[in-house]
Amino acid sequence: MKRGDWVVLVLATLLIGVSYAHFWTGRMPATEARVQTGDGHRHDLPLEHDTTLRVPGPLGDTRIEVRDGRARIADSPCSDKFCVHYGWLHRGGETIACLPNRVVLQLAGAEQDFDAINF
Amino acid sequence: MTLRRSSLRALLTLLAALLLAGCSKPEPYSETIIAFGTLVDVTLYAESPAKADEALRMIESDLQYMHETWHPWKAGSLGRMNLLLPTGGWFSSGPSLLPIIGQSTTLSEQSDGLFNPAIGQLVDLWGFHGEDLPAGPPPEPEAIAALLDQAPRMSDLEIDGIRIRSRNPAVKLDFGAFAKGYGVDRVIERLVELGITDAIVNAGGDLRAIGRHGSRDWRVGIRDPRGQGVIASLEISGDESVFTSGNYERFFEWDGKRYHHIIDPRTGYPADDVLSVTVLHDSGAVADAAATALFVAGREDWPRIAARMGVQAVMVVDTDGGVALTPAMAERIRFESEDAPDPQIRPLP
Incomplete structure (x- = not known):
């Protein structure tokens, strides 16, 4: 084998290794919180930046909080507060919805951890 | 040498082309539909945005019809x-x-x-x-x-x-513990009719999936009934449903006591022995009915009912935080929570 052949062999092996690592492993953590409201507005909040956001709904304002790479519905005007009791979301694909106030909070990343949450 | 260099270049181009070909697989289409008084999340793979939209609109009207009927x-x-x-x-x-x-x-x-x-x-x-x-x-x-x-x-x-x-005037039908499972089955039927082979339909936390998510299985996280976040995950492919009945889904509090929505037909009161039951089964309808029945059965009796209903893969979290699995579920489930207790394996009779 000539030198060129070896170069091809090494490159091919590297490509296989790199693509394996890229496509099959490394579930990336969530990078942003997506907030969707009943009137069709969407707000994307990067998780590395601590913040709070108030979004309006039919019952009043829902307060979304982003802190330490996690997000939650911190306060909601709905009666059952199911969304608030759920607590912090920290993995890609995790979703919590407040149906009465029509607010959906979802964590998303380059690669989502879960396609669906069962409850 | 010139020949070598050009063959090297050709090989590198070929390799890059192969990798790029791997990237050009169809993107999934996702949409959240409000139906059944809940949010229905649908992700499907289709040949074109038009085809995906056709399927999503059809599902939306099917769900609307079922909800009214x-x-x-x-x-x-x-x-x-x-x-x-x-x-x-x-x-x-x-x-x-x-x-x-x-x-x-x-x-x-x-x-x-x-x-x-x-x-x-x-x-x-x-x-x-x-x-x-x-x-x-x-x-x-x-x-x-x-x-x-x-x-x-x-x-x-x-x-x-x-x-x-x-024959009994006291009969009043309420498919609250069944309509989601039965409805999700109809939605999957519709998608298959439309030639869609890869999709997941999540109706307010209860779901059925067909095919795969691109090159991997569908990943489903199961909510921790004891507190926050996800207790475990399942990878599903082919055609499977995951349904959970939990006491945290619908409830009210009165005089410091919590009353949830899963009523034991024998006592007339909310069943209070377990926190949640998760069932994995081909059929959404069977999984939905079984999750409710096993919840009512409680931590001692559930394996008997599971066997009678033809359900193999079950996880039960009881009110003391204990987790029990059937052998079929133990093979599939992966615990995600750090404080997951040692699950007890309960073979079916």
Whole structure:
């Protein structure tokens, strides 16, 4: 084998290794919180930046909080507060919805951890 | 040497082309639809955005139709049936109701009556029939006892062709523990008809998936009933449903006590022995009915009911935080939570 052949062999092996690592492993953590409201507005909040956001709904304002790479519905005007009791979301694909106030909070990343949450 | 260099370049181009070919697989299309009084998340793979949109619109109208038809008390097929059943006389059923009544009757019998869609009056009495949660107080014990005495069950229904009657005036049908599973099955049927082979349909936390998510299986996280976040995950492919009944889904508090929506048809009160039951099964309808029945059965009796209903893969989290798995579920599930207790393996009889 000539030198060129070896170069091809090494490159091919590297490509296989790199693509394996890229496509099959490394579930990336969530990078942003997506907030969707009943009137069709969407707000994307990067998780590395601590913040709070108030979004309006039919019952009043829902307060979304982003802190330490996690997000939650911190306060909601709905009666059952199911969304608030759920607590912090920290993995890609995790979703919590407040149906009465029509607010959906979802964590998303380059690669989502879960396609669906069962409850 | 020139030849070598050009062949090297050709090989590198080929490798890059192969990698790029791997990237050009179809993107999934996702949409959240409000139906069944909940959010229905649909992700599907389609050849084009137009094809995906066609499928999503069709699902949306199917779900809307099912919601209206199966609503226990609003004007619709089931609402009408519930008005006519107490008369005891024969009448014609809405055609779409007979299959759902048939399948739920079979499942109710297999579950020893623990899954019982005939207790609509009991559900009403507790106030769990509406979209808004009841504020309390819990019903009077006498009112509950009076309904239990009448013992409404699915076998009280008599069907002759498209005509139906009830031998028991206390029967009121409420498919709250079944409609989601049955509906998700119909949605998957529709997608398959449209030639879609890879999709996941998540109706307010209960789901069925077909095919795969691109080059990997669908990943499903199961909510931790003991607190926050995800307790475990499942990878599903082919055609499978994951349904959970949990006491945290719908409840009200009165006098410091919590009353949730899964009513034990034997006592008339919320079943209080377990926190959640997760069932993995091909059929959404079976998984939905079984999750409710096993929840009501409680931590001792659930394996017997699971075997009777033909359900193999089950996870039960009891009110002391203990986790029990069937051997079939133990093979599949992966715990995600750091404080997951040692699961107990419960073989089915």
